[in-house]
Amino acid sequence: MTVKVKPAYEPLNELTVLDVIKPLNFFNSASLNNLVVQEIGDGNLNLVFRVQDSDSQKALIVKQALPYAKVVGESWPLTLDRARIESDALLQEAESVPHLVPKVYYSDSHLAVTVMEDLSDHVILRKGLIEGNTYPLLAKDIGTFAANTAFYSSDFYLHPFDKKEKVKRFSNPELCKITEDLVFTDPFFDHDTNEFPAELKSSVEKIWSDQELLREVAQLRFSFLTRAEILLHGDLHTGSIFVKEDSTKVIDPEFAFYGPAGFDLAHFFANLTLNHLSQNAHTKEPFHRESVQSFLLQTIEKTWETYTNTFTELWREKSSDPFVKTEGVLENFLQHTFQEAIGFAGCEVIRRTIGLAHVVDLDSIEQKDIELFYKKKALELGSYLIKNQRKFTSITQLTNWIRGA
């Protein structure tokens, strides 16, 4: 009798990664000697290898979770289960929006590995935006992604037993704790994970002592902790989106879990808003700058419009909710989602400015005084959004306000 032993977890390197991909028969055996492997991970948490056949140029991606957060090191242990969550979430998303996520070829929860489609012909949205590029499909694609993944994972569509099974399957306590701490807690207190230049101290202290603001953040944090409404991507910032002229792909859903419906859109809007601010420093030519900034605001508007239209259509055609025909039920859900998204966006703007994980949009502003100016603006903007979330009643009210901020 032969007993098959599951391979023990080892962090992969540029040689051992070949042992994972050889049995997949993705590359034909004749090309195995031509494979070129490169570690290309630039995120905070994981290893990412690109394996390419140097003859045919065919390639794939092997992403592996490390048992700790890469950005900090072994002193911050982190569950390998996030790799299972990531590949499961990609497969789940592919059921409703296959064209908007990378194809998963293989996954192994013991090795904490996901093998997926190579998207190197795309560019990371954050990078593209900083370079002053615009993407015509972005809003429609992200609105479609958010509405479909929300509706099909919600109680509006699923049988309550299936929904609760999914809530269990996507229970992601360790990665949620990162968000609970880094987005909803640490930036609002004098915590040692925070990182900001000394010149921002008085603006930051204003946040720490603003009781009205802190009350709203506590409420948003509680929502994040308790409201298992839809399967979220969980980290939908502009570094988690690959784009090119005719394609959009959402990657990196390792923070996926059941949470409040406005959270993903909030992170998308917040990161577009941060880029909008940073354009004032990055794009020198006024006409070009204005056109990129108006693209960013139009993207926020069109994403929300696509989200509400798509969600409404799905609700009308496919909802099993007993109150589906009751006037105002869908409208209440959408309004609550919208206003809470504004509050979540405010938290994301603040944490990306003074918390542990910044955005290169602001950090790469070369001139120190200009960087400080826009970081202060970001803090004011984030605080306003959190405190005034329920005053916003339409998406254009939000974009007009960002334009004037």
Ligand SMILES: Nc1ncnc2c1ncn2[C@@H]1O[C@H](COP(=O)(O)OP(=O)(O)O)[C@@H](O)[C@H]1O
């Ligand atoms: N499917 C893919 N195709 C091509 N490059 C990828 C792919 N997935 C990730 N990458 C590259 O690896 C980087 C880090 O990936 P990401 O999933 O964001 O890792 P992390 O979870 O560590 O943040 C991305 O910014 C991108 O450059």
Ligand SMILES: CSC[C@H]1O[C@H](OP(=O)(O)O)[C@H](O)[C@@H]1O
């Ligand atoms: C120590 S994790 C910090 C930060 O990193 C994650 O982003 P990504 O994996 O895309 O680099 C997430 O936003 C976390 O809050």
